[in-house]
Amino acid sequence: MTQRAAVRIRPETIRGLVAHARRARPREACGFLVGRGARVAFSVPVRNIARGLTRYRADPAEHLALRRALRELVPALEIVGVYHSHPRGRTWPSETDIAEALYPDWIHVIVGLAGRRAVVRAFVMTRGRVRRLAIARVSNGWSRIPGSSGA
Numbered sequence: 001m002t003q004r005a006a007v008r009i010r011p012e013t014i015r016g017l018v019a020h021a022r023r024a025r026p027r028e029a030c031g032f033l034v035g036r037g038a039r040v041a042f043s044v045p046v047r048n049i050a051r052g053l054t055r056y057r058a059d060p061a062e063h064l065a066l067r068r069a070l071r072e073l074v075p076a077l078e079i080v081g082v083y084h085s086h087p088r089g090r091t092w093p094s095e096t097d098i099a100e101a102l103y104p105d106w107i108h109v110i111v112g113l114a115g116r117r118a119v120v121r122a123f124v125m126t127r128g129r130v131r132r133l134a135i136a137r138v139s140n141g142w143s144r145i146p147g148s149s150g151a
């Protein structure tokens with residue numbers, strides 16, 4: 001298995017994920033991470049179409065629309081991962097998260113809100129195995145991208 005560098009996410013993007021997670025409570029928030037490789041340029045919140053409070057499923061129509069929009073960007077960016085929140089419970093992938101992780105290359109960021117302070121962690125899930133990635137809260141080499149929320 002190749003060793004992967006830390007995920008590079010700007011502090012303001014992390015704050016955006018936490019804010020989305022808090023707004024979505026008691027449900028789980030979800031969205032996509034856009035960038036290249038292990039560098040996240042920005043996040044895109046999407047609708048969680050799953051039922052219940054302990055699941056998420058990104059709206060496939062929004063997923064498709066985002067993929068189309070990203071193809072128009074110069075320089076081209078891609079969806080490098082997905083984020084979702086755990087309003088309660090551990091900041092660790094659930095059995096369902098692991099079972100439904102379809103893209104082995106994707107970075108999975110989980111925002112945990114069970115404690116007093118939000119916890120943000122990154123993982124890769126490959127064939128049922130979970131590995132935690134370090135998060136570097138740094139500028140990722142991109143300036144603000146036109147049309148993005150910057151969050």
Ligand SMILES: [Zn+2]
Binds near residue numbers: 084085086093094
């Ligand atoms: Zn989960």
